[in-house]
Amino acid sequence: MEKFFKFSERGTTLRTEIIAGVTTFMTMAYIIFVNPGILSSMFGEAASEWIPALATATALGAAIMCVAMGVVSNRPLALASGMGLNAVVAFSIVLGAGVPWQVGMAVVFVEGIIILLLVLTGLREAIMNAIPINLKRAIGVGIGLFITFIGLVAGGLVTANPVTLVQLGDFTKPAVWVTLIGLVAIFAFMALKIKGDILWGILVAALAALIFKVTSLPTEIVAPLDFRTFFAPFQTPEGTDSIALLQVFTPTLLLFVFALMLTDFFDTMGTVLSVGEQAGFVDEQGQVPGVRGILAVDSTAAAVGGLFGASSITTYIESAAGVAEGGRTGLTPIVTGILFALTVFFTPVIAMIGGSASITAGALIVVGFLMMTNIKEIPWTDFENAFPAFLTIVGIPLTYNIAYGIGLGFISYVLIKLLNRKADEIHWLMYVVSAAFALAFVLPSIQSMIG
Numbered sequence: 001m002e003k004f005f006k007f008s009e010r011g012t013t014l015r016t017e018i019i020a021g022v023t024t025f026m027t028m029a030y031i032i033f034v035n036p037g038i039l040s041s042m043f044g045e046a047a048s049e050w051i052p053a054l055a056t057a058t059a060l061g062a063a064i065m066c067v068a069m070g071v072v073s074n075r076p077l078a079l080a081s082g083m084g085l086n087a088v089v090a091f092s093i094v095l096g097a098g099v100p101w102q103v104g105m106a107v108v109f110v111e112g113i114i115i116l117l118l119v120l121t122g123l124r125e126a127i128m129n130a131i132p133i134n135l136k137r138a139i140g141v142g143i144g145l146f147i148t149f150i151g152l153v154a155g156g157l158v159t160a161n162p163v164t165l166v167q168l169g170d171f172t173k174p175a176v177w178v179t180l181i182g183l184v185a186i187f188a189f190m191a192l193k194i195k196g197d198i199l200w201g202i203l204v205a206a207l208a209a210l211i212f213k214v215t216s217l218p219t220e221i222v223a224p225l226d227f228r229t230f231f232a233p234f235q236t237p238e239g240t241d242s243i244a245l246l247q248v249f250t251p252t253l254l255l256f257v258f259a260l261m262l263t264d265f266f267d268t269m270g271t272v273l274s275v276g277e278q279a280g281f282v283d284e285q286g287q288v289p290g291v292r293g294i295l296a297v298d299s300t301a302a303a304v305g306g307l308f309g310a311s312s313i314t315t316y317i318e319s320a321a322g323v324a325e326g327g328r329t330g331l332t333p334i335v336t337g338i339l340f341a342l343t344v345f346f347t348p349v350i351a352m353i354g355g356s357a358s359i360t361a362g363a364l365i366v367v368g369f370l371m372m373t374n375i376k377e378i379p380w381t382d383f384e385n386a387f388p389a390f391l392t393i394v395g396i397p398l399t400y401n402i403a404y405g406i407g408l409g410f411i412s413y414v415l416i417k418l419l420n421r422k423a424d425e426i427h428w429l430m431y432v433v434s435a436a437f438a439l440a441f442v443l444p445s446i447q448s449m450i451g
Contacts, residue, residue: 005329014331017335021333023324024318024332027198030202032055032058032059032343033360034360034363034367035086036050036355037154037354037357038150039310041091043101054310055351057230057310060340061081061305061310063338064304065337066079066337071334073294073330076275076328077271077272077319077333078315078333079313079333081310081314082267082311083367084144085267085311085314087146087402088263089108089311091400091401092259092400092404100244102232103248105232105244105306106232106247107248107253108311110257112299112301112305115265119296122292130427132388134377135389135409139396139406144367145368155169155361155364156170156173175209178205178212178358180362182204182359183201183365185205185362186200186363202360214356222348223345223346223348229310230309232244232306232308232309233307251436251440252440255436255440259402260302264302279328294315302314322336388416392406395407395408404441406437407438410433410437414430
């Protein structure tokens with residue numbers, strides 16, 4: 001074990017790595033409850049029936065890919081279904097575009113395969129460099145606002161209003177108080193610097209939900225694994241005559257493939273560099289030795305997430321918690337993966353927590369806030385760079401569609417640069433993507449005119 005993980009060389013020990021792995025798990029275990037809760041929205045009135053299957057997919061997918069990262073890269077990077085990415089699948093693709101849930105997972109699967117090919121050919125970094133840095137930052141910020149808005153609505157703190165569109169929620173409803181209790185609990189655990197603050201906050205909210213009778217205890221604690229969502233891209237959705245994978249190749253869904261790719265691209269690279277700086281494996285040139293192996297596992301994880309029906313699996317910034325505890329090798333995510341694997345058998349408990357939107361709403365609000373940190377890096381006094389970022393940030397939550405928000409940012413960036421006679425600053429890829437987004441926006445009108 002010493003020879004494989006290089007404990008001495010990296011200044012760590014077996015005990016330290018195990019503690020780091022447990023710490024990382026505690027800080028990201030909230031996804032076991034939150035991801036099934038978000039993805040279950042795809043199933044409408046049958047949402048609760050699918051949470052055990054989504055919980056199995058979430059936990060098992062995270063377990064396998066954490067172990068894979070540890071073995072392949074020997075770096076302290078853990079993975080699980082990505083927040084933001086799951087919202088894209090549930091709300092923008094399945095509910096927004098009106099496609100079967102299997103097709104939504106097929107979009108994720110295709111995106112993962114494409115990114116893996118880009119990694120293997122060395123093109124992933126080249127494509128990332130084509131997108132202006134401020135648009136990259138804005139995408140994460142916009143998704144953060146989107147997730148917060150979803151949490152506010154799910155928790156009843158914000159409700160619909162026919163005149164003003166939205167309004168403050170009804171504080172006479174027990175579910176709203178469950179949301180508030182969970183949110184305040186997370187604040188308290190963060191203030192006390194307790195590891196796993198979001199997870200503990202969810203558990204406090206679950207206790208409150210039981211007291212307020214918003215939910216009830218499960219009839220069993222352990223249940224058999226539920227594999228109904230597995231191999232979703234190769235399932236044939238009800239009412240169609242072809243497998244989901246073959247239904248992806250339409251202009252609208254291919255745009256979603258691209259939108260997911262952008263989100264995955266920037267989220268992963270930002271996470272790897274951030275955690276790498278903390279762990280000391282980023283060199284003086286800002287490069288990560290062995291980064292291709294890390295990216296290959298991360299890309300494979302995206303495809304596995306679609307294959308399992310768990311949404312895109314990606315590298316987690318919460319890995320920094322394990323690094324702060326001294327984690328420096330691949331044993332850290334392996335320990336995290338083993339703990340994820342153990343949770344697979346407790347789907348009834350996960351269903352109880354994830355099935356009540358008010359229990360996990362506080363976590364969504366806080367996670368959305370945490371995704372806002374890059375907003376300070378956007379140069380707000382530079383109009384031609386800041387305004388496209390602004391449109392991206394507000395466009396994502398206000399259109400309730402991540403791809404549309406990205407499209408607004410891309411199109412405005414190209415137009416503003418052209419009007420300022422700075423065409424030489426626009427990468428050719430930006431022209432192609434902006435034209436594709438513009439076509440997607442006007443295509444419904446063209447189809448309506450044609451009749």
